[in-house]
Amino acid sequence: MTETIVVKIGSSSLTSDEGGLNRERIAFFSHELAALHEAGYQVLLVTSGAVAAGFRRIGYESRPKLVHEKQAAAAVGQALLMQAYQEAFSSYGDHGGIGVAQILLTRADFSNRKRIQNALMTVEELLRQRTIPIINENDTVATDELKFGDNDTLSALVANMVKAKRLIILTDMDGLYTEDPRINPNAIRIERVDQISNELLSIAGGSGSSVGTGGMRSKIEAARIAMRGGIPAFIGRVLEPGDLRLAVDNIGNGTYFDTSSHNLPMKKQWLGFHSFPQGKIIVDTGAQNALVEGGKSLLPAGIRSIEGDFHPGDVVEVINEQLETLGRGVVNYAAWQIQAVAGLSTEEVRRRVEVNRIEVIHRDEWVTLKS
Numbered sequence: 384m385t386e387t388i389v390v391k392i393g394s395s396s397l398t399s400d401e402g403g404l405n406r407e408r409i410a411f412f413s414h415e416l417a418a419l420h421e422a423g424y425q426v427l428l429v430t431s432g433a434v435a436a437g438f439r440r441i442g443y444e445s446r447p448k449l450v451h452e453k454q455a456a457a458a459v460g461q462a463l464l465m466q467a468y469q470e471a472f473s474s475y476g477d478h479g480g481i482g483v484a485q486i487l488l489t490r491a492d493f494s495n496r497k498r499i500q501n502a503l504m505t506v507e508e509l510l511r512q513r514t515i516p517i518i519n520e521n522d523t524v525a526t527d528e529l530k531f532g533d534n535d536t537l538s539a540l541v542a543n544m545v546k547a548k549r550l551i552i553l554t555d556m557d558g559l560y561t562e563d564p565r566i567n568p569n570a571i572r573i574e575r576v577d578q579i580s581n582e583l584l585s586i587a588g589g590s591g592s593s594v595g596t597g598g599m600r601s602k603i604e605a606a607r608i609a610m611r612g613g614i615p616a617f618i619g620r621v622l623e624p625g626d627l628r629l630a631v632d633n634i635g636n637g638t639y640f641d642t643s644s645h646n647l648p649m650k651k652q653w654l655g656f657h658s659f660p661q662g663k664i665i666v667d668t669g670a671q672n673a674l675v676e677g678g679k680s681l682l683p684a685g686i687r688s689i690e691g692d693f694h695p696g697d698v699v700e701v702i703n704e705q706l707e708t709l710g711r712g713v714v715n716y717a718a719w720q721i722q723a724v725a726g727l728s729t730e731e732v733r734r735r736v737e738v739n740r741i742e743v744i745h746r747d748e749w750v751t752l753k754s
């Protein structure tokens with residue numbers, strides 16, 4: 384089976400602090416991606432850089448902060464970005480270059496099953512035609528509350544959508560360090576991660592440049608999403624020709640995030656990553672183990688308390704008493720019904736409320752998010 388690789392390139396690798404595209408870097412990355420493509424991989428590129436590429440051209444002195452200015456800069460810069468990639472890829476392949484295609488997505492597209500199915504079908508057809516989809520957030524229409532903002536999360540969702548063999552997040556740092564190396568030059572690189580703990584998240588800081596946005600934090604969050612979906616991830620840097628292939632081959636310059644999870648079907652991807660939870664259920668350790676380790680359903684006995692007002696069929700987030708997110712599921716009970724039965728045995732529950740199913744969340748309607 385042809386293997387698919389999703390590569391994300393951040394603004395900091397493509398542009399300078401003063402704005403404008405670094406054509407040499409675009410040519411270099413395109414060369415690296417073309418080499419993967421020619422080796423037989425299906426390649427998808429998630430690229431940032433529209434705002435950074437466009438803000439000078441539109442007349443701003445520095446990267447704009449106001450939403451409408453960023454959107455205008457992105458509209459100008461996206462065209463420049465695509466033009467640069469198109470030009471760079473035209474020198475590879477046999478028939479007048481490797482074809483590229485522009486795809487702009489928003490978070491709202493992912494939460495709508497029909498739209499994301501359509502996006503997936505388009506991507507699959509492009510890949511069948513050996514064209515490289517080049518994806519960015521649709522900055523013009525993405526409203527602040529619903530925005531990815533950085534493209535790290537977007538790249539992880541895309542990797543899940545296409546069930547990629549690996550997600551490669553390229554940045555200006557050769558991996559995750561024990562501290563931001565720009566602040567502490569003695570920080571040590573972490574080579575491999577198999578679980579993303581809160582402690583690991585706490586060592587990841589924000590962006591180091593004036594053009595990047597997410598920093599290491601959003602990259603680790605993205606690696607977590609990929610891992611949950613059964614996709615191993617890499618965060619690092621490619622500088623020399625051949626480096627991207629090394630990253631794909633597990634010997635790159637960066638940090639590897641391994642996973643033992645299996646690919647999530649579309650329905651569970653929607654539940655885990657795109658749904659909007661209407662409330663929270665706080666559970667005890669027994670219920671946590673049953674859900675996370677045991678692959679079991681959530682019963683009323685393990686529930687401590689709830690937050691929010693929800694109805695049967697709504698999605699809720701389940702957290703433990705340490706307030707860690709365990710996962711999301713579709714509830715069979717209304718919030719008021721859970722209030723009445725939390726902590727009770729199954730027989731007692733049957734005596735007190737009338738519900739279709741005894742499970743508060745059935746295991747088929749559940750996705751674990753704790754790594």
Ligand SMILES: Nc1ncnc2c1ncn2[C@@H]1O[C@H](COP(=O)(O)OP(=O)(O)O)[C@@H](O)[C@H]1O
Nearest residue numbers: 393394395554560562563588590591595597598
């Ligand atoms: N623990 C850490 N290890 C490595 N880099 C870190 C860490 N914490 C913060 N960073 C910063 O994250 C930056 C990369 O993120 P960002 O600027 O958003 O890049 P991009 O534009 O590639 O998404 C690095 O330049 C670095 O300064």
Ligand SMILES: N[C@@H](CCC(=O)OP(=O)(O)O)C(=O)O
Nearest residue numbers: 394431432433434534596597
């Ligand atoms: N969609 C935006 C991405 C913004 C951004 O800076 O992202 P990143 O460099 O990935 O942290 C753009 O193209 O400018």
